[in-house]
Amino acid sequence: MERVIVAMQDPDMGVKMRNQRLLITVIPHAMTGNDVIEWLIQKYNITEEEARHLGGLLVQYGYIYPLRDPRSLLLRSDDSPYRFQTPYFWTSSRWPASELDYAIYLAKKNIRKQGELVDYEKENYSILHKRINHTWDFVVMQAREQLRASKQRRKADRIVLECQEQAYWLINKPCVNMPLYYHYTTTIQLRYYYYTTIIHRRALGRNRVKSSICLESFMKYSEQYLHHDPIMSGCLPSNPWISDDTAHWTINTDMVGTPTRLRVERWSFSFMELLNDSMGRREFMIYLEKEFSAENLCFWVACEDLRHGESSKIILKVEEVYKNFLAPGAARWVNIDSKTMERTLEGIKRPHRFIMDDAQMHIYFLMKKDSYPRYLKSELYKNMLAKAIVPQETKKSVFPFMRRQRHSSPSPAMVTQATEDDGKAKGAGPTGTSSTTNSQI
Amino acid sequence: MDGVLLSKLKNQIKKDSECKTMLDALNKVTACYRHLVIALGSTSDSQNLREELKKTRKKAQELAVANRNKLTELLKDKTTSKDDRAEYERLWVLFTSSMELLEVDMKRSLEIGQEFPLKVPTRHLIQTGMTGSTTTVAARAMSVQNMKYDADSNIDTADLKELQAEITQVGQMMEEMEMKVQVAPWAVEAKQEAGAELKSTLSVGNSSVGVISICEEDARSCPGDENCCVCIPNGTDSPYSPLL
Numbered sequence: 001m002e003r004v005i006v007a008m009q010d011p012d013m014g015v016k017m018r019n020q021r022l023l024i025t026v027i028p029h030a031m032t033g034n035d036v037i038e039w040l041i042q043k044y045n046i047t048e049e050e051a052r053h054l055g056g057l058l059v060q061y062g063y064i065y066p067l068r069d070p071r072s073l074l075l076r077s078d079d080s081p082y083r084f085q086t087p088y089f090w091t092s093s094r095w096p097a098s099e100l101d102y103a104i105y106l107a108k109k110n111i112r113k114q115g116e117l118v119d120y121e122k123e124n125y126s127i128l129h130k131r132i133n134h135t136w137d138f139v140v141m142q143a144r145e146q147l148r149a150s151k152q153r154r155k156a157d158r159i160v161l162e163c164q165e166q167a168y169w170l171i172n173k174p175c176v177n178m179p180l181y182y183h184y185t186t187t188i189q190l191r192y193y194y195y196t197t198i199i200h201r202r203a204l205g206r207n208r209v210k211s212s213i214c215l216e217s218f219m220k221y222s223e224q225y226l227h228h229d230p231i232m233s234g235c236l237p238s239n240p241w242i243s244d245d246t247a248h249w250t251i252n253t254d255m256v257g258t259p260t261r262l263r264v265e266r267w268s269f270s271f272m273e274l275l276n277d278s279m280g281r282r283e284f285m286i287y288l289e290k291e292f293s294a295e296n297l298c299f300w301v302a303c304e305d306l307r308h309g310e311s312s313k314i315i316l317k318v319e320e321v322y323k324n325f326l327a328p329g330a331a332r333w334v335n336i337d338s339k340t341m342e343r344t345l346e347g348i349k350r351p352h353r354f355i356m357d358d359a360q361m362h363i364y365f366l367m368k369k370d371s372y373p374r375y376l377k378s379e380l381y382k383n384m385l386a387k388a389i390v391p392q393e394t395k396k397s398v399f400p401f402m403r404r405q406r407h408s409s410p411s412p413a414m415v416t417q418a419t420e421d422d423g424k425a426k427g428a429g430p431t432g433t434s435s436t437t438n439s440q441i
Numbered sequence: 442m443d444g445v446l447l448s449k450l451k452n453q454i455k456k457d458s459e460c461k462t463m464l465d466a467l468n469k470v471t472a473c474y475r476h477l478v479i480a481l482g483s484t485s486d487s488q489n490l491r492e493e494l495k496k497t498r499k500k501a502q503e504l505a506v507a508n509r510n511k512l513t514e515l516l517k518d519k520t521t522s523k524d525d526r527a528e529y530e531r532l533w534v535l536f537t538s539s540m541e542l543l544e545v546d547m548k549r550s551l552e553i554g555q556e557f558p559l560k561v562p563t564r565h566l567i568q569t570g571m572t573g574s575t576t577t578v579a580a581r582a583m584s585v586q587n588m589k590y591d592a593d594s595n596i597d598t599a600d601l602k603e604l605q606a607e608i609t610q611v612g613q614m615m616e617e618m619e620m621k622v623q624v625a626p627w628a629v630e631a632k633q634e635a636g637a638e639l640k641s642t643l644s645v646g647n648s649s650v651g652v653i654s655i656c657e658e659d660a661r662s663c664p665g666d667e668n669c670c671v672c673i674p675n676g677t678d679s680p681y682s683p684l685l
Contacts, residue, residue: 149582164569
């Protein structure tokens with residue numbers, strides 16, 4: 001629209017300008033509604049109806065304002081006078097009308113009209129007076145100064161100024177009843193404060209542990225894992241990075257036949273350790289099947305899959321989980337308390353990634369408190385521990401002058417293949433017996 | 442003893458009134474600056490207007506810095522009484538409101554200035570009906586009798602870069618102010634009640650700027666008719682006159 005307006009200004013091709021005569025004062029740059037419509041028709045080669053519509057928009061958005069009957073924002077196709085609005089007062093979403101400015105305008109009008117404001121203006125005035133009361137002195141000060149400044153102009157210009165302002169506020173006055181048009185910087189400030197408050201509240205609500213307590217548990221953790229840390233306690237048979245012997249990796253693969261002792265020991269440290277190790281999980285599953293509570297672990301695994309899986313499959317997975325584990329009479333029905341079950345069933349109506357979290361947590365704790373300790377005491381576990389291997393440490397090279405062969409170690413991805421090769425590796429012990437013996441379940 | 446107290450009081454009053462005068466001045470310049478920005482892009486626009494904008498703006502910034510320093514000094518002083526502190530907070534709110542208006546007007550003048558360059562073969566300034574010059578407004582802002590114009594002819598483009606830098610400066614200053622000075626603006630109570638502007642009292646402080654005859658001419662003329670689009674100074678003009 002702004003381009004149209006600018007095009008209208010062209011001295012040769014623009015809209016025909018006339019003078020507005022107010023008894024004594026003559027103000028230039030007025031035009032009739034008809035002029036505008038004619039010009040639009042000619043310039044853009046459109047029909048009269050379109051031109052009227054376009055012209056009407058120009059008035060509604062405040063680029064042109066009527067000089068007669070200013071409250072009626074229509075473009076009349078007769079000789080009603082109109083004038084262009086100054087760029088400062090063009091409606092723009094970048095510069096929304098602020099309450100402060102509106103208040104200043106009302107104060108100015110109040111002064112000019114000696115208190116004779118229109119009804120809705122009086123209302124707005126008192127609402128604003130309450131709402132931005134803290135800056136009301138400023139409103140009064142500015143109103144007075146702005147009026148004094150405009151007194152410096154000559155009369156014709158002053159009249160135009162007043163018309164312009166009035167036209168602007170007729171269109172743009174902020175809806176004072178609903179706090180939509182806040183003073184824009186106030187909005188930014190408010191938002192900033194709002195979010196900072198949220199952040200701080202959250203921080204306040206966090207659980208805090210005394211450092212004496214958490215340091216103790218940190219100590220315990222360090223002690224427990226000391227022997228499992230390859231840097232602190234060295235790794236057996238030898239550190240692949242130093243000796244170029246990949247035995248360490250081979251014997252610690254996911255589904256190796258015989259796990260190392262350290263690995264099996266770790267399963268007893270925490271339930272999560274057991275679950276995170278795929279072999280551990282498999283062993284645990286075997287145990288649960290014996291106890292006829294394998295559905296718990298299956299459920300947990302299915303929920304993990306849901307949480308970490310593809311978004312597109314979420315709805316499908318939720319349905320399956322429901323069918324297999326939660327529906328009454330399901331094949332692998334899990335025992336969840338009624339409240340959680342209710343909530344989950346409600347949530348299933350609007351499935352999302354985390355809908356099973358509550359139920360999953362319930363089952364997790366069930367397993368952790370019940371099945372897990374029993375597993376650790378079970379024969380199955382003890383056998384595993386007994387069977388576990390402890391690789392021998394490689395003997396260091398006897399010949400100090402022998403140069404180590406430098407070749408790139410095969411990547412762990414190829415370790416399963418290299419299992420065969422490592423039969424030749426120094427002192428790698430029972431690697432040869434690895435993948436062939438134990439049956440994979 | 443008395444002498445010391447007396448001189449302290451005198452000092453205090455002097456500080457206060459300095460503060461208020463400076464705030465008045467800033468307020469005046471803000472109003473004038475807005476007035477000038479309104480004329481940008483219209484047929485009142487000209488080389489001179491651009492120069493006036495530049496000068497007024499610089500003056501506003503000087504005043505802003507001076508005000509800020511003074512007020513922060515007053516607010517940082519822990520020995521002020523509660524009443525005094527409340528008063529300083531009120532002044533602070535007046536100051537920040539002024540700065541907010543200034544900042545917005547500066548940004549708008551940048552935008553409009555860019556849209557309406559003066560040194561083009563065909564100017565497309567909007568014909569708003571305003572044709573007079575704004576030199577008296579600027580003179581009022583600068584507190585001089587007559588404005589002197591000495592800018593280069595490419596001021597409309599050259600000034601814009603400076604303007605951009607100044608806008609950033611002002612923004613930074615305001616952020617700094619907010620962080621450093623602990624004033625809760627919503628806790629401030631205005632001294633003026635609703636409708637206070639109708640009385641002829643003047644500025645925020647104790648300086649009187651003479652009697653304002655703001656719109657005495659306007660007072661009687663408005664026929665109270667809602668359709669009257671403008672309050673015309675000498676009552677006899679009617680806006681419903683035919684166009685020539």
